[in-house]
Amino acid sequence: DAKTTQPTSMDCAEGRAANLPCNHSTISGNEYVYWYRQIHSQGPQYIIHGLKNNETNEMASLIITEDRKSSTLILPHATLRDTAVYYCIVRVPETGANNLFFGTGTRLTVIP
């Protein structure tokens, strides 16, 4: 079952920062926050993950609130190719299967 809540859809102007929120109020202490995205007709793509500290990589930044009950994925300069469904997932790493649950995600549309 999904342990995260995300808005169904969002729009973002090309070149602007896209801020995608995620609520995970029941997250436990050893659960990480992961973000994946799925561009139309492709397989999901890993973006970033974190536990409690903010994280940044070449694709995005992840901001996790101090109480860890919510997080925001930031795409600093959205391009048309960032149009996709973005999934926020909480899970405990180094455990077996069945715990990478993709909910409904947020459909991000980048507008020219």
Place this chain on the structure above:
Amino acid sequence: DTAVSQTPKYLVTQMGNDKSIKCEQNLGHDTMYWYKQDSKKFLKIMFSYNNKELIINETVPNRFSPKSPDKAHLNLHINSLELGDSAVYFCASSQGWGVETQYFGPGTRLLVL
């Protein structure tokens, strides 16, 4: 080079047939997965396979069976296909159990008529 590849990309078949989908990863990963994405776009894990240990999602019918001839391959066999099996099937791999990054294949679009 494609990291995770699947064949075929499209598969159209009749009810009752038996079919297989192949998956190969050239990443040297130890763990492979099969996911099903239904018409509502929910992506659900079906199997995880690591060093001959198989974890099965209990909701998967036993008509579905994964076969791993070696570490780089995890094929999906489906017997007695049903209309409800129509979906997109994704293969994925990761370095080990529960490792954060899973790499997904392009998907196989199965249509059962």
